[in-house]
Amino acid sequence: MTGFDGSDADHDPGDSADRPTDGPVEETRSSDGESVTFSREGVRAGFLTCLPVAIGVGGYGIAFGMLARQAGLSVAEAALMSATVLAGAAQIVAVELWAEPIPVATVVLTTLAINLRYSLMGAALGPWLERLSPSRGYGSLLLMADENWALTMRELKSGSGRGAFLLGTGIAMWVFWVASTIVGATAGGVIGDPARYGIDFVLAAVFVALAAELWEGRSTLVPWLVALATAVAAAELVPGRWYILLGGFAAAAVEVIRHDR
Amino acid sequence: MIGEGTLALDPLVVGVIVAMALVTALTKVGGLWVLRRIEVSERLEAGLSVLPGAIVIAILGPELAAGGPAEWSAAGVVLLVMWRTESILLSLCSGVGAVVLFRAIV
Incomplete structure (x- = not known):
């Protein structure tokens, strides 16, 4: 319940630049000069920070299981x-598509389309993950999902340099996602309509x-309005979950163009 | 068909799951893999830096647009609680509680 700030403040007592400042963020170019570590402490910080979010995601896992x-x-x-795919939205859509016989190509391609955004998200973490060894960087990415990616982005942008943060958040996500899936699947039909709760x-x-x-x-x-307008329009016009990628790309493109000024 | 077996593992089902896991793993590591091989300009970096929020908004926008007044009000509650308390858990619980309440009223 302490939220993020508690776990942030627990560590790095000597580094006053650790806390994110509220001022306008000017080029969080932490890729220059500042070191990125990969420590047990970073894993722990990530795990603890993600814990409340992972518990929240557990509600979603129960819904998926059912x-x-x-x-x-x-x-x-x-x-x-849940243990091998670890991608909430894709999994829920996949079981919605599930039928007898299983439409294999549709399920796999839709999974790919929904999860393509992870490439962009992984790339967004690039400035920090690039500085880790490939096995650590790629290994951490395998445990990346939407929620812990956002938490990690926030952490690394703050300049803490905790390269293991993603792994810690990923472990928290994985544990609760798999456990809640089992709970939901076991409860099965006992709970009727998820919307009621x-x-x-x-x-x-x-x-x-x-x-x-x-x-x-x-x-x-501006980038958020571009993303919003693009995504809402694309959700109407384009099948599947492509609107997520389109929204993200459109915002990034606008920012690249605006960068001159 | 409701599967009866709790521990049953159908070979075809496992195959589909493995295929899903493989394409998902590919998407997760693919972005970084590409990034390691190309030079990233400051301009592109600026674009990448807005991706986090933009993707969150891109997922959220249509999700909320598909909802109704109950979902919109509950989203407002989440925002308010998050602003005030900065606690994810508290805002999630308030939001879910609010949506159940608002759905009952509307």
């Missing part, structure tokens, strides 16, 4: 999917909270 069970997957199959709103709530965290003042407004 949907998977209703689609005909066994508890073991649902748990296996507001479980279907957890994802939106997580993202509203993360948007509040990522807001960096007025400079954020």
